[in-house]
Amino acid sequence: MQQLLKRIHFSLRMLHRYRHALAKIYHSSPRHLRLDQISIATLKGVAVLVLDFDGVLAAHGEPEPAEELVPWLEACINSFGPKQVFILSNKPLESRIAYFKRYGVRCIVDVKKKPYPDGLQKIIALSGQPAEAVMLVDDRLLTGALAACIAQVSVTYITHPIVLLSKRPVSELFFMTLRFWERRLISLYSRLCH
Numbered sequence: 001m002q003q004l005l006k007r008i009h010f011s012l013r014m015l016h017r018y019r020h021a022l023a024k025i026y027h028s029s030p031r032h033l034r035l036d037q038i039s040i041a042t043l044k045g046v047a048v049l050v051l052d053f054d055g056v057l058a059a060h061g062e063p064e065p066a067e068e069l070v071p072w073l074e075a076c077i078n079s080f081g082p083k084q085v086f087i088l089s090n091k092p093l094e095s096r097i098a099y100f101k102r103y104g105v106r107c108i109v110d111v112k113k114k115p116y117p118d119g120l121q122k123i124i125a126l127s128g129q130p131a132e133a134v135m136l137v138d139d140r141l142l143t144g145a146l147a148a149c150i151a152q153v154s155v156t157y158i159t160h161p162i163v164l165l166s167k168r169p170v171s172e173l174f175f176m177t178l179r180f181w182e183r184r185l186i187s188l189y190s191r192l193c194h
């Protein structure tokens with residue numbers, strides 16, 4: 001509980017600091033962007049791709065990526081190389097780690113959860129690439145995108161996350177509400193507080 005309160009406090013402090021950067025990420029993102037709509041060929045200047053899991057690669061709580069995204073994922077691993085693709089999830093389940101191990105892709109574990117920048121900083125150190133060459137793909141503004149702002153890496157904001165309402169209605173509704181309010185909060189706060 002204390003950890004959660006600390007993380008919320010940190011998030012609010014960082015929200016204040018990066019409110020304009022977050023609003024820019026939100027307002028400049030295409031509506032209804034899904035992971036497989038990102039054209040890998042257009043990611044020029046990106047040497048390391050970091051993927052969030054829940055909402056991006058699968059619905060919340062799923063053990064493995066959604067089947068329909070596997071072709072995109074494999075093309076991405078082929079293009080970047082397995083050592084330059086990382087999974088950074090606040091929920092690094094064993095099944096997910098085992099899944100990506102088959103591809104030689106690393107899941108980052110034992111770091112403070114996003115929006116702490118620790119996971120991205122670990123990836124920068126492991127990959128040996130500068131922060132500018134790293135891109136995070138995430139469906140949350142106050143966790144992933146905020147961590148990216150702090151770590152100075154670029155971010156692609158997924159505006160059409162994968163949701164399986166019928167399977168986990170309570171947690172999906174919770175995260176849909178979170179996404180809705182964080183968008184409103186960032187939009188409003190960046191306008192009100194110059």
Ligand SMILES: [Mg+2]
Nearest residue numbers: 052054055139
């Ligand atoms: Mg997510």
